[in-house]
Amino acid sequence: MDTPWKHYKADVDSADIYAFLEPVTSTWQYIIVDPNTREAAVIDPVLDYDPASGTLSTIAAGILLKFIKEKELNVVRILETHAHADHLTASQYIKQMLGGKAPICIGERIKQLQGHFAPVYGLEPRDFVKSFDIFLKDEEEFSLSSNITGKVIHLPGHTPDHIGYMVGKAVFTGDSIFMPDLGSARADFPGGNAKDLFASMTRLLSLPQDYQLFVGHDYPVGRQHDCMATVGVHQTKNKHGKFGTTESQFIQFREARDKVLGAPRLLHPSLQVNIRAGKLPPASNGRVWLKTPTKLTNPNIPL
Known part of the structure; x- marks a missing residue:
């Protein structure tokens, strides 16, 4: 029977990397493990949500937790x-x-997005209490175990708060870059910027060629889902940002492409939960109420 994960190791002395695909949203979740101490970190875990039925479930997270238990891991950071x-x-x-x-750790610029979206979803300062635990600074180094260190890389463009994590020769890029045949993520969310995204991709492609870039999503056409390609492969094959692509070419394409993209299916449920590190609104009668802000384009629409 196939395992629900893929295993990688960027170099001999580095952490073991386990990649788990959440198929509904095509999201890659990761668990990084020090093979000597069993200390571990979880990156970008998914909570299942079906908007049609309004059902929240923990199928994807359950797979991660089962793996953590079976491997007897000590998770020290999320x-x-x-x-x-x-x-x-x-x-x-x-x-x-x-x-x-x-x-639960995230880049310190999340506070900008919290300030932007709080009034959109009717959130107050008290609603952010006990959400994120650690706000990471650019280039900050932190311990994942007694042997392994992580480093924060600011990778803006997709969102202004976006960061990546460098662990040895492995870089967890989130949505700053996609697999080479897909190129790049959109840059039209609040605070997103195609110029910044090009700079972030350029920074990643300037790393040594044998460094491994692990992406946050994959939307394959004519191939299986994948999550990793080396910097060297991206330098020659990245659809949007390979070597030789100019900043103006990238910006022109990215902005034109973003104009015809629809809003993500889970945009509003995701944002109001994710700016609070996955903290849900208070439950009432066994239900949680998520808000969908609606614009009135005609003042005669009855309220």
């Missing part, structure tokens, strides 16, 4: 790359199920 707009995060659930000790 890492978010950004406030996702296409899936809900399971960070709070994972933290709770692991005893509440593993801190």
